[in-house]
Amino acid sequence: MSQQQDDAEFTALQTEIKQAYHQQSMEQPSAELDEAILAKARAARHVVAKQSGVTKSLWQRNAWLFSTAASVILVAGLFILNPSLQQQVGINLEQGLPEQQMDAQQFDVENVMSKSSSETIRNAAVEQSIVVEGMSMRTASPKLEQASPASVSDEALIDNTLTGKMQMQEASQQALVESQKQAKAAKQATAAEAAQLKAAALPIRQQEKEFKLMKQQLESNPKGHIELDTAEVAFARLQALMADNKIKQAEGYMITMEQRFPELLSPVHPLYEQYQKIKAQLTSQ
Amino acid sequence: MVPTLTQSKDAQPKDDTLVPQVGSDEQLMLDYQAGDISAFETLYRKHKGPLYRYFVRQLHDQQLAEDLYQDTWSKVMNAAAQYQVKAKFTTWLYKIAHNLLIDHVRVVKPLDNISPLADEQQMDSLEADNLNAPEPQLQQQQQLNMMKACIAHLPAVQKEAFLLNIEMGMTAAMISDIADVTLEATKSRIRYAYQSIKQCIALKLQETR
Numbered sequence: 001m002s003q004q005q006d007d008a009e010f011t012a013l014q015t016e017i018k019q020a021y022h023q024q025s026m027e028q029p030s031a032e033l034d035e036a037i038l039a040k041a042r043a044a045r046h047v048v049a050k051q052s053g054v055t056k057s058l059w060q061r062n063a064w065l066f067s068t069a070a071s072v073i074l075v076a077g078l079f080i081l082n083p084s085l086q087q088q089v090g091i092n093l094e095q096g097l098p099e100q101q102m103d104a105q106q107f108d109v110e111n112v113m114s115k116s117s118s119e120t121i122r123n124a125a126v127e128q129s130i131v132v133e134g135m136s137m138r139t140a141s142p143k144l145e146q147a148s149p150a151s152v153s154d155e156a157l158i159d160n161t162l163t164g165k166m167q168m169q170e171a172s173q174q175a176l177v178e179s180q181k182q183a184k185a186a187k188q189a190t191a192a193e194a195a196q197l198k199a200a201a202l203p204i205r206q207q208e209k210e211f212k213l214m215k216q217q218l219e220s221n222p223k224g225h226i227e228l229d230t231a232e233v234a235f236a237r238l239q240a241l242m243a244d245n246k247i248k249q250a251e252g253y254m255i256t257m258e259q260r261f262p263e264l265l266s267p268v269h270p271l272y273e274q275y276q277k278i279k280a281q282l283t284s285q
Numbered sequence: 286m287v288p289t290l291t292q293s294k295d296a297q298p299k300d301d302t303l304v305p306q307v308g309s310d311e312q313l314m315l316d317y318q319a320g321d322i323s324a325f326e327t328l329y330r331k332h333k334g335p336l337y338r339y340f341v342r343q344l345h346d347q348q349l350a351e352d353l354y355q356d357t358w359s360k361v362m363n364a365a366a367q368y369q370v371k372a373k374f375t376t377w378l379y380k381i382a383h384n385l386l387i388d389h390v391r392v393v394k395p396l397d398n399i400s401p402l403a404d405e406q407q408m409d410s411l412e413a414d415n416l417n418a419p420e421p422q423l424q425q426q427q428q429l430n431m432m433k434a435c436i437a438h439l440p441a442v443q444k445e446a447f448l449l450n451i452e453m454g455m456t457a458a459m460i461s462d463i464a465d466v467t468l469e470a471t472k473s474r475i476r477y478a479y480q481s482i483k484q485c486i487a488l489k490l491q492e493t494r
Contacts, residue, residue, distance in 0.1 A: 010476060010479065013479050013480070013483055014479055017451070017479055017482055017483065018451055020428065020429065020432055021451050023425070023429060024429040024432065024433060026334055026338060027334075027337060027338050027341050027342075028333070028334050029333055029334075029351070029354060033354070033355065034329070037329065037355060037358045038325075038326060038329060040358075040359065040362060041317075041322060041325045041326075041329070041358070041362055042322050044362040044363070044365070045317070045325075
C-alpha cells in the first residue's frame with residue numbers, strides 16, 4: 001500500500017519537475033557547429049555508401065567462382081591444344097586408353113617388323129640375337145608396365161600439378177631409352193657369341209645349305225654388294241664363289257670382306273686359317 | 286570506441302535485427318547509410334538539442350562539451366557503414382556519448398568534484414536581468430533558475446540518469462543499458478535525482494523568503 005503511494009507521489013513529482021524543466025530556455029548548439037557537422041556528414045556520405053557494399057560488383061561478389069572456372073578452362077584448354085601434355089599425363093583423350101601401354105606394344109611390334117624386314121638372310125645367329133633382343137625387351141617391358149599403371153592411376157589426378165606428370169613422363173622416357181640400349185648391347189654380345197659358336201660347331205650340312213643359299217642370293221645380286229652382317233656369312237659366300245670358280249668376283253669380294261671384316265685377318269679368329277687358304281689360292285693365281 | 290548495440294541487456298531485442306518503421310530514427314540512419322544526406326539532417330535536427338545539453342549540463346565546460354558533441358556525431362558517421370538495426374537509435378547514440386564522456390572527463394577528473402560556477406554565475410546574471418520583470422514572471426523565472434542550479438548540484442551519475450530521463454523520456458531500462466549499470470541502480474538514481482531537485486528548490490525558496 002505504501003509502495004503504491006510512494007510510486008504515485010514520485011509520478012506526481014516527476015510530472016511537476018518535467019513541466020518546469022521544459023519551460024526553461026534550452027541550450028542549443030551554435031549554427032556554425034551545426035553547419036560543420038552537417039558538412040562533415042555530406043563529405044562522409046560517399047564513403048558510407050561505398051563501405052556499406054551497395055555498389056559491390058558482380059566480379060567481387062563471385063570472385064571465387066570465377067577464378068575456379070577460369071582455372072578449369074585454362075587446364076582443359078592446355079590439354080586439348082597440346083597433345084604432348086596428354087602423353088605426359090598418360091591418357092589418350094580420344095580413345096580413353098593409357099598411351100604408354102600402347103607405345104610399349106607398338107615398340108615391340110615395330111622392332112620385330114623392322115628387324116625381320118631389314119635382314120635379307122636368315123642366319124641362326126641373327127635369329128638368336130632377335131630372340132635375345134625380344135627377351136631383353138621383355139625384361140625391359142616390366143619397367144614400362146610399372147610406369148603405365150602409375151600413369152593409369154594418375155588419370156584420376158589429371159587436374160593436379162603438371163610438374164609431377166612431367167617427372168613421370170621423363171622417368172618413362174628414360175626407361176624406354178635404357179631398354180633400347182640394353183637391347184642393342186644384348187644384341188651385339190649375343191651376335192658375337194653366336195658367331196663364335198656357329199663357326200666352331202657349324203655342321204657340314206648346314207654349311208652346304210648356306211652355300212646354296214649364298215649362290216641363290218649372289219645370282220639375285222650380281223653386283224656383289226655385301227649385305228651381310230657377319231664375317232661367317234661373307235666367308236661362306238666367298239667359298240661359294242671359289243667353288244663356282246669365279247675367281248675375279250672372288251678377288252673383289254675378298255677385298256671388300258677385308259675392309260668390312262678386318263677381324264678375319266686376326267689369327268685369333270676361328271675362320272682365319274680357312275680364309276688365309278682361300279686368300280693364298282686367289283693371290284697365287 | 287563505438288559501442289555495439291548487442292551489448293544491451295534489457296533493451297536487447299530477441300531478433301538480431303529489427304524492422305524499422307518508416308520515418309523512425311533507425312530508418313533514417315539506414316537511409317543515410319544508403320547515401321541519403323537529408324535523412325541525416327533530419328536525424329541531426331531531432332537529436333541535436335538534447336545531446337548538446339547532455340554534454341553542456343554535465344561538463345560545465347562549453348568548449349569541451351562542444352568537442353565531445355562533435356565527436357559523437359563523427360562516430361555516428363564513421364559507424365554508419367556498419368550500422369545494423371539491433372536496438373533503438375537513441376540508445377546507441379547516447380551510449381557513444383556516455384563512453385566519450387567517461388573517456389575524456391571522468392578518468393581525468395571526477396565530475397562530482399566540479400563546482401558549477403558557470404551555472405551560478407549565469408543564474409546570478411539572470412536574476413539581475415529579471416529585476417525589472419513583472420512579479421509573477423519573476424517568480425517563475427526564479428524557480429527555473431533554482432531548478433537549473435539544483436540540477437547542476439546533482440551527483441554525476443544521478444545527473445546523467447535525470448537528463449536522459451527528462452530530456453529524451455528514456456526509461457530506466459534504456460538508461461541502465463547506456464550507463465552500463467543494473468536496472469535497480471538506475472531506478473534509484475532517477476528517484477533520488479528528482480527528490481533531490483525538489484528538496485533543493487524548496488530549500489532555495491525558503492531562503493529567498
